[in-house]
Amino acid sequence: MANLLIKCMAVLTMDGKGDIIRNGEIAVEGSRIFHVGPAGSTPEGFSPDRVLDYPRMVAMPGxxxxxxxxxxxxxxxxxxxxxxxxxxxxxxxxxxxxxxxxxxxxxxxxxxxxxxxxxxxxxxxxxxxxxxxxxxxxxxxxxxxxxxxxxxxxxxxxxxxxxxxxxxxxxxxxxxxxxxxxxxxxxxxxxxxxxxxxxxxxxxxxxxxxxxxxxxxxxxxxxxxxxxxxxxxxxxxxxxxxxxxxxxxxxxxxxxxxxxxxxxxxxxxxxxxxxxxxxxxxxxxxxxxxxxxxxxxxxxxxxxxxxxxxxxxxxxxxxxxxxxxxxxxxxxxxxxxxxxxxxxxxxxLGLGDKVGRIKPGMQADIILLDTRRPHLYPVFDLYAHVAYAASSADVHTVIIDGRVVMEDRRILTLDEDAVLEEAQSAAEGLVSRREAVKNG
Structure with a gap:
């Protein structure tokens, strides 16, 4: 599993009110968060396989x-x-x-x-x-x-x-x-x-x-x-x-x-x-x-x-x-x-020691929101922006267990077109079977 270094506009750690790291970075080692802090604070010796540099993004827990x-x-x-x-x-x-x-x-x-x-x-x-x-x-x-x-x-x-x-x-x-x-x-x-x-x-x-x-x-x-x-x-x-x-x-x-x-x-x-x-x-x-x-x-x-x-x-x-x-x-x-x-x-869900916060030792379940959107300007309170203004279309990147599963709005783990087509076919077949029984 690749080591990641995520650089972003801000990190909402959810590890205490007001705990927003402006111009922050998150180091992910394998499936876990290794370090979180201001830009340039990751300890020497950490060697990322990939750097995700998104200066207009906000990182937060999945x-x-x-x-x-x-x-x-x-x-x-x-x-x-x-x-x-x-x-x-x-x-x-x-x-x-x-x-x-x-x-x-x-x-x-x-x-x-x-x-x-x-x-x-x-x-x-x-x-x-x-x-x-x-x-x-x-x-x-x-x-x-x-x-x-x-x-x-x-x-x-x-x-x-x-x-x-x-x-x-x-x-x-x-x-x-x-x-x-x-x-x-x-x-x-x-x-x-x-x-x-x-x-x-x-x-x-x-x-x-x-x-x-x-x-x-x-x-x-x-x-x-x-x-x-x-x-x-x-x-x-x-x-x-x-x-x-x-x-x-x-x-x-x-x-x-x-x-x-x-x-x-x-x-x-x-x-x-x-x-x-x-x-x-x-x-x-x-x-x-x-x-x-x-x-x-x-x-x-x-x-x-x-x-x-x-x-x-x-x-x-x-x-x-x-x-x-x-x-x-x-x-x-x-x-x-x-x-x-x-x-x-x-x-x-009984997973409070694993996910829900961006903190060293936690599993690396992290999402990045693209804030360069009209409905997210001007920026006063990032908490309020996420809770009251953000939409699912603003989610740019999703990382689960240290693995990038979506980047730039493209799901990497599934063939999305095939998923949609097969779901439509399954739904139509389901209703057809029900109607056949209902109508005798």
């Missing part, structure tokens, strides 16, 4: 997408403008029954290309046929936290358990250490406590965490309270789920007790503002969660409910949504939103 369903890019635009349960039951689940392993591979490759172009270097995914997802991650060069979605009742409950165990054994630490495997019980309303306890035992045995949807809709809160007499968060607490590392997606409908539990138990929370808005699921109390000391990152959810995987856009939406929902223009300021997309997102 973005972290804490929750998505990558292969659902194939369903983008298939079903819109419907509430969650109707959307799932009438459109998404019936179509997903016709997905093939090849479809999932092609849909995931499409999502990887989209995320790389938008500066996302790490993502968390819950779906099925996860070997195909892992294969796509490996080929694209991305970093990912992957879990096989599990429904705890019905004919597939046992196969989901078996396949999840096999997937964790096969892929945890895979792709040169870029893949982390987890168990993925779908939600409290699809995985009863008895099943969750079996999932927890398997996760503890194999030394991995859990990815679950939690407190996403008002209907979920109503159903769980009617069935168990308590909120989904309290139910998970009493079931013992939070004894393990947990990635909880959404966490929209929370009371004070729920927030206290999530903060105390150090549950990683994936906030998905645009999906929650589009499905009318509600507004997560992010400001209150942060005030309580909870760990909150950002996710896009799947492209069928967003409809893109643009984390820069998600960051802006998160900040603006908190401001308008609580009537406070100072809520979730630019720097805090940027932390959610980088260092806090890494902590949510």
């Amino acid at each position: 973005l972290v997408n804490c929750h998505t369903h990558a292969a659902m890019t194939l369903l983008r635009g298939y079903a819109d403008d419907m509430p969650l349960m109707q959307w799932l039951k009438e459109k998404i689940w019936p179509l997903e029954e016709h997905l093939t392993p090849g479809d999932i591979y092609r849909g995931t490759l499409l999502s990887c290309a989209e995320m790389i172009r938008g500066g996302t270097t790490t993502f968390a995914d819950m779906y099925f046929e996860m070997d195909q997802v892992a294969r796509a991650v490996d080929e694209s060069g991305m970093r990912a936290v992957l879990s096989r979605g599990m429904i705890g009742f019905g004919p597939n409950a046992e196969s989901a358990m078996r396949e999840s165990r096999e997937f964790v054994r096969r892929w945890h630490g895979g792709a040169g250490g870029r893949i982390t495997a987890q168990f993925g019980p779908h939600a409290p309303y699809t995985c009863p406590p008895e099943y969750l306890k079996r999932v927890m035992a398997a996760a503890e045995e194999l030394g991995v965490g859990i990815h679950i949807h939690l407190a996403e809709t008002a209907d979920e809160i109503k159903q769980i309270k009617e069935q168990y007499g308590k909120s989904p968060v309290v139910l998970m607490e009493e079931t013992g789920l939070f004894e393990l590392p947990v990635l909880a997606a959404h966490c929209v409908h929370l009371d004070d007790r729920d927030i206290e539990i999530l903060a105390r138990r150090r549950v990683g929370i994936a906030h998905n503002p645009q999906s929650n808005m589009k499905l009318a699921s509600g507004v997560a109390p992010v400001t209150r969660l942060l005030e309580a000391g909870a760990i909150v990152g950002l996710g896009t959810d799947g492209a069928a409910s967003n409809n893109n995987l643009d984390l820069l856009e998600e960051m802006r939406a998160a900040a603006l949504l908190q401001k308008v929902s609580i009537g406070d223009a100072a809520a979730l300021p630019a720097y805090e939103a940027l932390r959610m997309a980088t260092v806090e997102g890494a902590r949510v």
Whole structure:
């Protein structure tokens, strides 16, 4: 693996507020960051194989997408403008029954290309046929936290358990250490406590965490309270789920007790503002969660409910949504939103010691933004520029694990034209199979 020396206009290290290195440089040795500092400060003896000299670029940590369903890019635009349960039951689940392993591979490759172009270097995914997802991650060069979605009742409950165990054994630490495997019980309303306890035992045995949807809709809160007499968060607490590392997606409908539990138990929370808005699921109390000391990152959810995987856009939406929902223009300021997309997102996924900051010893997941754009002038506050003005089209170069995977807007790990054509063909075939069955 090549040693790199990156020279740029500024480095946003995300290793402490105000810690911007103007006219900075980053030395990358193999897959790790060796040094970061002002121009000319790299220790003598470091010998770069390549120098990336970009005087108009801003370097920052790669973005972290804490929750998505990558292969659902194939369903983008298939079903819109419907509430969650109707959307799932009438459109998404019936179509997903016709997905093939090849479809999932092609849909995931499409999502990887989209995320790389938008500066996302790490993502968390819950779906099925996860070997195909892992294969796509490996080929694209991305970093990912992957879990096989599990429904705890019905004919597939046992196969989901078996396949999840096999997937964790096969892929945890895979792709040169870029893949982390987890168990993925779908939600409290699809995985009863008895099943969750079996999932927890398997996760503890194999030394991995859990990815679950939690407190996403008002209907979920109503159903769980009617069935168990308590909120989904309290139910998970009493079931013992939070004894393990947990990635909880959404966490929209929370009371004070729920927030206290999530903060105390150090549950990683994936906030998905645009999906929650589009499905009318509600507004997560992010400001209150942060005030309580909870760990909150950002996710896009799947492209069928967003409809893109643009984390820069998600960051802006998160900040603006908190401001308008609580009537406070100072809520979730630019720097805090940027932390959610980088260092806090890494902590949510249990990767805080590896990625999310530009610091010696961390894995070299770095993106370069081209600031020579009309919408990024004049320059006053770089944090605000990234959080409120930058777009995915500004991402010029992406480095993951020390490897340049995109440079000058050209993805180097994938044949992008082939990815697009094969994804289109897969999506059309999927819908055709569904319509053939539907029409008898």
